[in-house]
């Protein structure tokens with residue numbers, strides 16, 4: 138097919154620049170990404186860098202294959218579409234496999250008894266629930282995201298955040314108002330959504346009870 142042949146020709150020309158492009162991308166992954174300041178809320182840890190590098194190597198291998206003389210070129214439209222579908226399925230499959238083997242955040246196992254009767258247990262479930270997203274930005278006990286402050290010992294500092302507000306009141310306000318709250322933890326990008334419309338007052342109380350509980 139003419140289109141496929143032209144594409145292969147263009148790819149072959151590009152190949153000469155490939156080592157340079159690959160080197161530049163490697164530079165970005167290993168030199169530039171680690172320099173991204175943490176305040177931006179973006180963090181590229183070792184796992185990310187290894188993953189990007191693996192993706193780069195795979196991509197380079199793919200282009201190298203394309204540039205080889207004897208690569209069979211599909212001759213029909215169905216063949217071309219089939220190849221695209223194959224590459225797509227392989228790529229998505231690979232990414233799903235990576236995400237399964239190494240999820241970005243470990244989710245805690247569901248509690249065994251299933252009895253969510255006290256406030257702390259209910260608050261804990263809310264905090265780690267996917268839709269509330271707390272754990273995507275906050276860590277407790279070493280698990281969770283880093284875009285927001287780590288909350289394991291938030292109970293110890295919550296009472297000193299706003300003069301006149303005890304810990305419970307500050308935490309409830311902060312959860313309801315998020316980044317719109319008058320107090321913002323310094324050195325973080327204010328990006329916490331206001332949860333006042335999402336949670337009922339009882340749910341906010343449960344979250345506060347969980348955040349204040351000594352054993353999380």
Ligand code: HEC
Pocket residue numbers: 264269270271272273274275284285286291294295298308311312315316320321322323325326327328329330332344
């Ligand atoms: C999109 C990211 C994001 C999500 C989702 C998020 N937060 Fe935050 N949170 C932040 C950031 C960033 C800060 C620090 C800046 C600020 O004070 O606004 C913060 C601050 C806080 C604080 C104040 C901590 C302190 O030391 O005073 C509490 C408490 C808190 N979040 C609880 C929660 C709870 C509970 C949830 C889930 C209902 C949640 N957050 C969801 C990003 C997030």
